[in-house]
Amino acid sequence: MNAIDSLRDMITRNMRQSGIMVAFVAIVAFFAILNPNFLSPTNLTNIVLQYSYILILAIGMLMIIVAGHIDLSVGSVVALTGAVSAVLVIRNGMPWWVGVLAAIAVGLLVGAWQGFWVAYVGIPGFIVTLAGMLLFRGLTYLVLNNASLSPFGGNYYDVANGFLNGLLGGYGVDVFTLVIFGIAVVGYGVSQWRTRRGKIAYQQTVESLPLFVVKLVIVAAVVMWFGYQLASSRGLPLVLIILAALVIIYGLVTQRSVFGRHVYAVGGNRHAAELSGVKVKKVYFWIFVNMGFLASVAGVVYSSRMNGAQPSAGNMFELDAIAACFIGGASTTGGVGRVGGAMIGGLIMAVMSNGMQLMGVPQSMQQVVKGLVLLLAVAFDIWNKRRASVVR
């Protein structure tokens, strides 16, 4: 194998990811040119606050899709967990953290319930969660007695609306935010460097040093610019910290942990995985429990952002989360997909919605455009697969 072959191999392998990255950059550039306010500090902050819960859902959805299932119930679970929390905190005056813990407990129970039917009874996830979608929506109405509850206020409200700023002072920009972003960039650089060293030690091919440095500098510049924009607005949103932590943790779980590997193996070929010692039923069970957990986190974030609970909350969220995964390169037949891809897929949806709102595109047109983007993304994926198979 020579260097050109390996480079070609790398590009082919990463086509799904890099193609979607290019699309993302192009969409951002498009809106930035059409609307100067698009990249303003306030608007960037807004995008983060508005779409964080979809991104949180997309993380769990990705693992379900990779395993070869689908979860249609997450919107209803978001509503139910938010409702439980609201009943405890608003109606019964309990402290905010009781609400959060109760929501998470409900999410885990819901996940275990659905996981049980999928894994141990053998009903396809599509059916179980279609039932769940109705079931948990109905329970939400029951819990809330058909009426909205608000406001949370206080600490609960801060989960999705609070900022960390002013801790280190500053002159128009929040120094603390910049410091956190600085730490993140340095951490990223160090981890990339260590990965590179590890690869070299195992005699694997790595990109040339200048290329590596350029890549690092670009990533660092973009991240720091984003951090600076946030710092000059309201500081570091709490919800961004939650989201970043989840992305890092789940990125590791899916790519580096034995459990993550088992999810991909089960999605790629269930029988082969089973005969290789993977406990397929356990994998199915736990990905649904995990989805329940993440749906409850999204439920807390969403109810906090709305400062209350409505019976119809979270309607259609499942479709946004599923779309994010497929735009991000997940395969409809399972076995393929990455958390990073799903995040970019989600961001594409977010940026498009936000950009079109700024431009005053009517709601109807927004739906049309989003639908087309989903279709084109999957079409690109299929075209790409076909191309890859002809190359051989």
Added chain:
Amino acid sequence: MSTILEMRSITKEFPGVKALSNVNLTVERGEIHAICGENGAGKSTLMKVLSGVYPHGSYDGEIVFDGETARFGSINDSEARGIVIIHQELALVPYLSVAENIFLGNEVKGRAGLVDWNKANAEAAKLLARVGLDENPVTPVGALGVGKQQLIEIAKALSKEVRLLILDEPTAALNDNDSEHLLDLLRHLKGQGITCIIISHKLNEVADIADRTTIIRDGQTIETLDMSDPASTQDRIIRGMVGRDLEHRYPERTSVIGDEVLRVEDWTVYHPTQADRKIIDNASFNVRAGEVVGIAGLMGAGRTELAMSIFGRSYGRNISGHLYKDGKEIKLGSVSDAIRHGIAYATEDRKGYGLNLIDDVRRNISLAGLGNLAPRGWVNGNEELRVADEYRGSLNIKTPTVMSVVGQLSGGNQQKVVLSKWLYTDPDVLIVDEPTRGIDVGAKYEIYTIINKMVAAGKAVVVISSELPELLGICDRVYTLAFGRITGQLPVSEATQENLMELMTIERDQPLPTKDYVS
């Protein structure tokens, strides 16, 4: 005889690879023409060029069919001219009836453009009679065995007024009876003037049926043999395919046999859904360190079911019996239990049960032994790559890198990936189920060498196979399995194809032979 097909200096390039280079193939009208070559030699590519899967313009060279230069833009074009290809993986829809399958895409139209099912069924019945299949055209295809499905594919080809029939490994999945029937049918069709190209790894079959044989190696035509010439022996074909003399088809080995490693006693297994159907009936066998033990049985004898039920109860229910590993009884409730106790099972169905075809070589190799790479639940990716690369080297897996997708490798290399996966779990007993099915001669030799290396290291190997020469070539001892019963065992020195076959065909209620047969 006149020439029906001439393919002249066909060259087909993929980015970075020359799959075919100046290949010439001449097929006479009404002959059975065999194409032999190792996996990856370019046989399938050549057939794809011929049938229009790779359209005209994507290759260099010329195809002359029936006196006219052919420029097929798609598979429909070639079918319109009477060229039909039947792939190794059959293209039938299991839930549709025989007649529906035969006329799929070519429906018998009646009034108002609707399908005339009465006529279709009647036509189908005629076609079934031509291929010698006594089945009702309304039976769903899924209810029939592979052998009959193969015949339905041929009936489908006949419905398209086929003139050149191409069969890719038609008998790979068939038992001896069905294979014989299929070959008879081909001879019969030849009598009706249908020309046939057959791709096969079974050289005795080729010797049996082909009029001429073209050998392809590394994308080039080596020679075309007239099979009526006594010099056209199987050895000659093998020499042409591998480009060297294969002195022995089976590598030499001196057996050093140690203590018993695994013993199976009174093993009985029932069908997973039909609770009263006994699949394995009171089977007992053992295997010792440094020993290769064969299990011979016809299709449906329960070979795979026996192995899989032992391997962590992956098959069947109401399993009873005892397993002893190194003299101590063990209970295996799951595959991971089996792996922990040093038992490995490489399946007969690589694609369906052995590999994650959409994932890369590296992750397929590491899957079963992932625990070794992840002491605290986190996989060491660099170590994983090193391990995969090591197996790529030691088992000679032909792949650009270990990051390549497994689905794109040839059958022999896929099988090596499966074996790598199990070798990495460091098993004491390796059970291999049809380890060389659909694999070319050169790769077979390599697989046998891997088995020999394992036993040389003091491990025990159980080989399940329906190819008796293979068992006689590599085993120390052979058990026979018939209708779920172990019907005998012979040391390889006493075993012949004839006495094994006799033991393999003892029916369910016949008495087992006396003990002196069972040495």
